[in-house]
Amino acid sequence: MMKHLGKGLLAGASCAALMVAMGSASSSFANDKLNELSKSNENWVMPGKNYSSQNYSPNTQINTENVKQLRAAWSFSTGLLHGHEGTPLVVNGVMYVHTSFPNNTFALDLNDPGHILWQHKPKQDPAARSVACCDLVNRGLAYWPGDGKVPALIIKTQLDGHLVALNAETGEEYWKVENGDIKVGQTLTQAPYVIKDLALVGSSGAELGVRGHTTAYNVKTGEQVWRVYATGPDNEVGLADDFNSANPHYGQKGLGTGTWEGDAWKIGGGTNWGWYAYDPETNLFHYGSGNPAPWNETMRPGDNKWTMTIWGRDADTGKAKFGYQKTPHDEWDYAGVNVMILSEQTDKAGKKRKLLTHPDRNGIVYTLDRENGDLVSANKLDDTVNWVKQVDLKTGLPVRDPEFGTRMDHKGKEICPSAMGYHNQGHDSYDPTKELFFMGINHICMDWEPFMLPYRAGQFFVGATLWMYPGPKGDRQNYLGLGQIKAYNAISGDYKWEKMERFSVWGGTLATAGNLVFYGTLDGFIKARNSDTGELLWKYKLPSGVIGHPMTYEHKGTQYVAIMYGVGGWPGVGLVFDLQDPTAGLGAVGAFKNLQNYTQMGGGLQVFSLDGKNPYNDLSVGEFDTKG
C-alpha cells in the first residue's frame, strides 16, 4: 500500500518495540549484518557499497565483451527538477531513492519498480532554499538493518537541518531530530552514515560561517551520543589523549583555538558534507572537514585548524586518533570533504598497509596509513596544479607557490585548481584487483579577488569574487574541456590512463570486475570504459545531466546498472537558477555558461541491463488485476 507521510511534525511511532532494549548490546550485530548485506551482489547498502567506500562490484555479468548490449531497463522520475547527487540504495529487493529539496524518499519494489511501496515527503521551511550554498542537492541515504526489536531504518537528512529515521518497511517517521538551524545558516545535504547502532551526520553551511561539527545519534532512540567540532577547544574538537602521537609534526593540542585570531574559530567553517568510510577492525571512521570561513583569507590569520583535515576518529566516542591538515590557512576554498576510499596495499617498501586514499579539492590525491595517519603519497591530480609545488611527505606540508596565493587588495590570476577543486564531491571507485582508483576530475582554474564583509549569523560570509574558466588543457574560447577521467595507482603515483571530458565529471565513478568503469557526465551521458585502458565502450544519453555516481545490483539473476540524473549542484547553479553574471554562483556560472546548450533540468533514475531485460518482460507484471 502506498503511504503518504510527513504530514506533520508529530511523528507517530509503533510503540511496543520502541519501549524496550534501547541499549547497545546489539551494536556489533548491526555492523555484522550491514557487512554481510554489503557483500552480496544483490545489495548496495550505503553510498560507497561497503564500509571501504570502494564503489566496486565483483559482479562480472556485464563486462567488456557485452557492455555494448546494455539497454534501458526501466526508469523512475523523482518529480523534482534540481540537482540529484549521490546514488540510491538497494537492500533485499527494495530500492530507496532520495531527491533534491524537499528531500523526498521513495521505496521501490524491484520486482515491480513501477509500484512505489512508500514515499516520505517532508514539509520543510522553504527558507531553507535561500541558505543552501550550491543548488538544492542531497547526497543520499543510510540503512540500519534492525535488530528484531527495532525495525530496519532508513536515515535521511533534510536541507532544513533535520536528521530523520524512517521505518524501512513502511516509511513512517521513527524519530526526527534537529541537527542544524537555518536561521544561523546550518543546513544538511550529506548522506548520513551508520556504524553499529549510531547514525553519524556532519554539517553544511561554511559559506555562511557555520562552525562544522560531526554528531552521532543512537539509531534506536534518536539520542545524541557524541558531537565533535572542527574548530575550538580540544575537548570540543574531540582529541584523544594520543592524538597525532605517530605524527606530532602535524600538530597536536591547543591548535583549534591557537591557530585563529580571537574568537574567529566560532564562525570558522570546517563543515563536513562529504563521504565517510569506516574500518571495523580499527573502529576508526574517516572523513574530511571543509574550508575555513570566510573565504577571504586576510580576515582570518593563522593555520585555521582543524579545517581541511583528514580525520581518523573512534566510532564509539568520536575522539580523534589522528588529524592531518591538507591545506593549512586555505586561500582558495579547497574544502577538504571529498571521498575517503579504503584499501589494503603494499607500499614501496614492501609493507602491507591499511590505506586511505582521498582526492582533494586542492588538486592533490593523498594516501595515508589509516591506522596512524602516516602520509604515504601525495601526488597532483593533474600537472597543471599550480598553487602548490609539492607536498613534503616527511613534514606533510604543502610547499606553496606564493605567486598563486590570494590576499586583500590583490586579484589572483590563473590559479589552478579553481575553488571547485580538481575534484569535488564525486564518489569515486577503487578496483582492488587492479589496485587502481578511478577518479572524476574537474579541469577548471580561476581568478580570485577578496573583499571585506561583516559576519551576520544566517547570512552568506564568503568575501571573494571568482571568475572560473577551463584549465590549460581545455578550450577556453568555448568554455569546454572542463573535466577529466583518470585511473590512478596510489603506490606508484602513476596514472594508467586519462581522458578529457567536455564538462566536469562531477558525480564520481563505479568500478566492476567486468573490467569496466562507469560514470555520468554533466551533459547527460552515462559512459562505460575499459578499466584497464580507458577505451570508451558504451554510452547512453540521459534526459538530464549527471552529478551523482552510478551503482549496480543484481536482481533475480540479472545485473543492473543504475544512475540518477538531474543536472544542478554547484556546476549547474547557473543553469537551474538562470543566472548570467559569470561571477554568480561563487564563480560557477561563467565556467559552465555552455552547459545549458547540452542539457536541461529534470531529476530521475535510469536503470540498465543487458538487452534491457527487466521485470516487465513478463507482461503480466504491473498489470491491473481484478483479483488484487
Add this chain to the structure above:
Amino acid sequence: MTKTIVTLAASAVILAVGAGVAGAYDGTKCKAAGVCWEPKPGYPEKVAGSKYDPKHNPAELAKQQKSLDDQAARNAKRSAHFQKTGKWVYDVSKIQ
C-alpha cells in the same frame, strides 16, 4: 612577483625551521608543530585594529552555539519521552 623557493630539509622535525627566511608565505616556515602560517609581506600579523579588522560582533558570534545548545536540549526531551513512552513527539510543547 618575486618567487621565493624554499626547499625544506628532509626532516620530520620542522619546528626549528623558519625564523630567518625572508620572502613570501610558502607555508614551510613553522613556529611550532602545525603552526606554519605567517603574514604575507605588507599584511598584519593580527588583523584586529588594522584596515582588515572584521570587527566581529560577539553577540553575532555567539548565536550559532546558542542555537545548537537549544536544539540539543529539545532533542534530549524528545528522546527521553520516546524512551519512556514509545512515541516520538517532535513538538516539545506537547511533551509533559
